[in-house]
Amino acid sequence: MTTQFTWTEDDQRAVDTARVLAVDAVEKAGNGHPGTAVSLAPLAYLLFHKVMRIDPQDPSWQGRDRFVLSAGHSSLTLYNQLYLTGCGLELDDLKALRTWGSKTPGHPEYGHTDFVETTTGPLGSGTSNAVGMAMAARRERGLLDPDAEPGTSPFDHFVYAIAGDGCLQEGVSAEASSLAGTQELGNLIVLYDDNRITIEGQTGIAFTEDVEARYRAYGWDVQHVDFTRGGTDYVEDVEGLYRAIEAAKAVTDKPSLIRVSTVIGWPMPHLQGSASVHGAKIGTAEITALKQALGFDDEPFAIDTDLVERVRSRRAEQSRAERSSWDDAFASWRDAHSDKAACYDRISRRELPEDLSLPTFEPGRMSTRKASGTVLNALADQMPELWGGSADLAGSNNTSMAGAPSFLPESRVSETTPGGPYGRTLHFGIREHAMGGIINGITLSGLTRCYGGTFFVFSDYMRPAVRLAALMKIPSIFVWTHDSVGVGEDGPTHQPIEHLAAYRAIPGLDVIRPADANETAVAWRTVLEHTDRPSALVLTRQDVPTADRTQCASAEGTARGGYVLSEASSVPQLILIATGSEVGVALEAQLSLEKAGVPTRVVSMPCQEWFDAQDADYREQVLPSDVKARVSVEAGIAMGWGKYVGCEGASVSIEHFGASASGDVCMEKFGMTAEHVVTVAQQLLS
Numbered sequence: 001m002t003t004q005f006t007w008t009e010d011d012q013r014a015v016d017t018a019r020v021l022a023v024d025a026v027e028k029a030g031n032g033h034p035g036t037a038v039s040l041a042p043l044a045y046l047l048f049h050k051v052m053r054i055d056p057q058d059p060s061w062q063g064r065d066r067f068v069l070s071a072g073h074s075s076l077t078l079y080n081q082l083y084l085t086g087c088g089l090e091l092d093d094l095k096a097l098r099t100w101g102s103k104t105p106g107h108p109e110y111g112h113t114d115f116v117e118t119t120t121g122p123l124g125s126g127t128s129n130a131v132g133m134a135m136a137a138r139r140e141r142g143l144l145d146p147d148a149e150p151g152t153s154p155f156d157h158f159v160y161a162i163a164g165d166g167c168l169q170e171g172v173s174a175e176a177s178s179l180a181g182t183q184e185l186g187n188l189i190v191l192y193d194d195n196r197i198t199i200e201g202q203t204g205i206a207f208t209e210d211v212e213a214r215y216r217a218y219g220w221d222v223q224h225v226d227f228t229r230g231g232t233d234y235v236e237d238v239e240g241l242y243r244a245i246e247a248a249k250a251v252t253d254k255p256s257l258i259r260v261s262t263v264i265g266w267p268m269p270h271l272q273g274s275a276s277v278h279g280a281k282i283g284t285a286e287i288t289a290l291k292q293a294l295g296f297d298d299e300p301f302a303i304d305t306d307l308v309e310r311v312r313s314r315r316a317e318q319s320r321a322e323r324s325s326w327d328d329a330f331a332s333w334r335d336a337h338s339d340k341a342a343c344y345d346r347i348s349r350r351e352l353p354e355d356l357s358l359p360t361f362e363p364g365r366m367s368t369r370k371a372s373g374t375v376l377n378a379l380a381d382q383m384p385e386l387w388g389g390s391a392d393l394a395g396s397n398n399t400s401m402a403g404a405p406s407f408l409p410e411s412r413v414s415e416t417t418p419g420g421p422y423g424r425t426l427h428f429g430i431r432e433h434a435m436g437g438i439i440n441g442i443t444l445s446g447l448t449r450c451y452g453g454t455f456f457v458f459s460d461y462m463r464p465a466v467r468l469a470a471l472m473k474i475p476s477i478f479v480w481t482h483d484s485v486g487v488g489e490d491g492p493t494h495q496p497i498e499h500l501a502a503y504r505a506i507p508g509l510d511v512i513r514p515a516d517a518n519e520t521a522v523a524w525r526t527v528l529e530h531t532d533r534p535s536a537l538v539l540t541r542q543d544v545p546t547a548d549r550t551q552c553a554s555a556e557g558t559a560r561g562g563y564v565l566s567e568a569s570s571v572p573q574l575i576l577i578a579t580g581s582e583v584g585v586a587l588e589a590q591l592s593l594e595k596a597g598v599p600t601r602v603v604s605m606p607c608q609e610w611f612d613a614q615d616a617d618y619r620e621q622v623l624p625s626d627v628k629a630r631v632s633v634e635a636g637i638a639m640g641w642g643k644y645v646g647c648e649g650a651s652v653s654i655e656h657f658g659a660s661a662s663g664d665v666c667m668e669k670f671g672m673t674a675e676h677v678v679t680v681a682q683q684l685l686s
Contacts, residue, residue: 070126132441142422181219373398436465561610
C-alpha cells in the first residue's frame, strides 16, 4: 500500500456506519459485544482499507496479509469490515448476528466465514495464533524463496492482530509474546486496544502492570497512540495510527506492539467508558442518542448503501492493483524456480509425496517415542514442509530431525545451537499452551505441517489450543510422550491417568496410541494423510516389544484404528482389546489363556476415532457381537471403554494416581501385567 495517507468524508462516514451497524446488530440479536466494535471501528477500517493487502474475491490468496481478531468477542469489529470491503458478508448477514446458520456467529469461526483466519474467543489464543502465522511466513519464505531481498518475495506478508486488555492478561499471550520477541518476528504487528475495561469494571482492580515496559522487555518495538490525549480529550488520531503502523512495518528485527488508548463505546453519548457496553446491548435510547450524534436516521440498519458501494469499489480497485503486482512477482518466481514451484504446488494442495517411504522395524524392543524419532528422520528429506519441535523436551520427546538446523534469528545462533531464520527445528521453550496455539497458527498459514511435543501429562497446559484445533478441523500434530505410569520414578505428577479419556472426549481429535514401532510408522503416515482434523500421537517412554509381524497381523491395520493383531486358535471365546504398551501385555496374556484352553483374540486399538469411522461390517469382523467376553487393557482410567467391552465385559485399568517407583514396578503394582489380565479374564468367563 502507498504511504500517502488520505482520509475522506466517505472514510469517516464508513467508520460511523460500522458503529451503528454494531449497535443495531447486537440490539436485534438481543446480546453481543457492541462497545469495542464501536470504539475500534476507525482502527479496523484503517487496517482493511488503508493498510492490509487483501483480495476480496479470494480469501485463500497466498499473498494476503493475515488478520487475527484475538479479542474475538468483538466479532463485529471484523464482520463490519468484511461487509464494508465486500469480503463475502452482506447486510442481511449482519442482521443475522448470533443466529442459527448465519455467517456471523458470536465469535469468529475459521472455515465458517470467509476471510476469518482463525477461530477466536478464548482470550489470548489469537495472539498465539498470530505468532505462529508470523513464524510460518518466515519458514515458508525460507523453504520456497530464501534468496530474495527482504520485502521482495511473493511469500512476504504481514500478520496483524487486535488484542484487548483481556488477551494480555491471559498467560498464553505472555508465553507467545515472549517467544515472538526471541524470534525477532518483524512481520508481526499487534494493536493493543487499551480501553481499561473488562466485564467486572475497570482493569485496575486486577491489571495494573506497565504493558509497554513488559513488551519492551520481551524484545518488541513499542509505540503508543493515545486517542484520549492523556485523559484530557478524545481525538481519533487515525493518521497518527497509520504512521505508527508504517513505522512498525519498517522494523524488521522485532515484532511490534502499538498501544492504542481508547474509550470503550466512544462516541456513545451516555454509556461510553462503562463496563455495561462491553458485553450487552445498549438499548434503544442510547442507540437513538448515538445515531443522532452521528447524523444517522433512527431506524435499524438504516445506512447509506451507496456509500458502502463506493468504499467497496475503492477497496476493489486497490486490491486489483495489489493482486496484479503480486501475480507478476509470483509468475517470475515460478519461472526462476521450477523445482520449488513443484514443491509449492504439492504442499499448497496438502498432498504427500507419491513415493513416500517409511521405515519398518524388526522384532525386538523399542520405545514408541524412539520409533517416532526414527520416522521423523526418514520423513525429513521427503517432506521439507514438515517441521516442529518441543516445549524444551526434544531429547525426551524425540522430536528433532537429525542435523536439522534450529529456527532462530541470526542473533540467537551459536556453536551449540546452529541454525538460522529459515531453520527447521522449533524451540518453543517451556510454554505448552503457546506451543499449541503457535502450531495452530502455523497450520492455518497453509503451506507447512507442524508438530510439537511435550510429556503427555503436560498436555493439560495446552488443552485449549488442542480443542480449538479440533473445532477448526485443522491438521495440527501433537506429539505426547511418557504416556503412562510407565514413566516411573518421576511419580504421580508426571504419570498421566485420566488424560487418554479426557482427550478422546474432544470431538474431532484423533488420539493415537501405537503399540510398537511399526504401528508408530503407520500412525505417522496416516496422520499426515489426514488434512481435516488434528491428531495426537501418544507414545511410550519405556521400551515395548516390537511385534513379530510374521506371527502377527500387518501393522497396516493401524490405519483402521483397530485390527486383529493376533487371532485365537479357534473361534474366539474371549477378546482382549489393548492400546500402546499394554498390547504386549495382552499378547502375553493370550499365550497363557490359550494354554488354559481359552481361544483368545487380541485386538490392537491404537485409535478409537479411526476405528469408529470404519464401516459396520469391518467393526463386526474385529469385534464380533456374539463374543460377549471382552477385556480392555489400558494404563489409564476405563472411561470410554464400555462401548467396546459391553455390559458383560471388563476393563483392566488404573482408577487412581500413580506413585514414584520404577516404571516396571508401577505397572506391576497397578495390575498392568499378563497375570492380572488372565485373572480378570478367567473371572469374567466363570
